Amino acid sequence: MLRRYLFVLGAGADRIDDLLQEVFLVGLDKVDAARGPAAAASFLRGVAKNLLLRQRRSATARREVELGDEVWREQCGDGSGDHRVEALRSCVEALPERSRQLLQRCYEDGAGRHELGDEFGMAADGIKTALRRLRAALRECVERRLRGGS
Numbered sequence: 001m002l003r004r005y006l007f008v009l010g011a012g013a014d015r016i017d018d019l020l021q022e023v024f025l026v027g028l029d030k031v032d033a034a035r036g037p038a039a040a041a042s043f044l045r046g047v048a049k050n051l052l053l054r055q056r057r058s059a060t061a062r063r064e065v066e067l068g069d070e071v072w073r074e075q076c077g078d079g080s081g082d083h084r085v086e087a088l089r090s091c092v093e094a095l096p097e098r099s100r101q102l103l104q105r106c107y108e109d110g111a112g113r114h115e116l117g118d119e120f121g122m123a124a125d126g127i128k129t130a131l132r133r134l135r136a137a138l139r140e141c142v143e144r145r146l147r148g149g150s
Contacts, residue, residue, distance in 0.1 A: 001041060002048055004085070009068035010061075011052050019055075023048045045072075084142065091141035099134055106131060 002023060006016050026047045031040050053065055075084065092100060102120060105111045106127075113124040120127065 001082075002044055005045055005072055006048055006052060008072050009049065009052055009065045015055070019048060019051055022051050026051075084146065087142045087145040088138065090145060091138050094141070095134070095137075099130075102127075102130060103134060 002020055003016055006019055007013075011019055023044055027040075027044050031043050049065065049069055053062055056062060056065065092103065095103070098120075102116065105116055105119065111119070113127045116122075116127045117124045122130070
């Protein structure tokens with residue numbers, strides 16, 4: 001849950017693990033597990049947010065983190081957002097194989113547009129457009145599933 005939260009707030013993938021370690025170090029000393037899992041999760045999210053803000057000094061970056069936190073609260077409440085992740089997984093599984101491969105190569109493997117273009121026989125701009133369309137289709141699919149549609 002904290003990994004997804006930090007990602008939503010804009011933490012770089014290269015910094016998320018370091019931030020998580022710092023969060024848990026603080027949490028070991030100060031989290032009150034007796035108050036329940038929701039209170040502990042809320043406390044840890046607050047620590048994560050503050051550590052990320054400490055990293056970012058500019059007002060613009062701070063505002064981006066605040067907006068990410070607001071989106072998290074609206075979309076996930078105090079929960080982990082697992083229902084959104086499951087909806088996304090279902091939507092990705094419903095995609096054609098080629099689209100799933102493109103998403104995997106881009107987002108899991110970190111391949112760049114030029115590399116993907118060579119692999120998929122497309123121009124870099126075509127890859128950019130394909131990814132934009134895939135993200136839009138996935139967003140619609142997730143929202144439809146969360147509303148109770150299929």
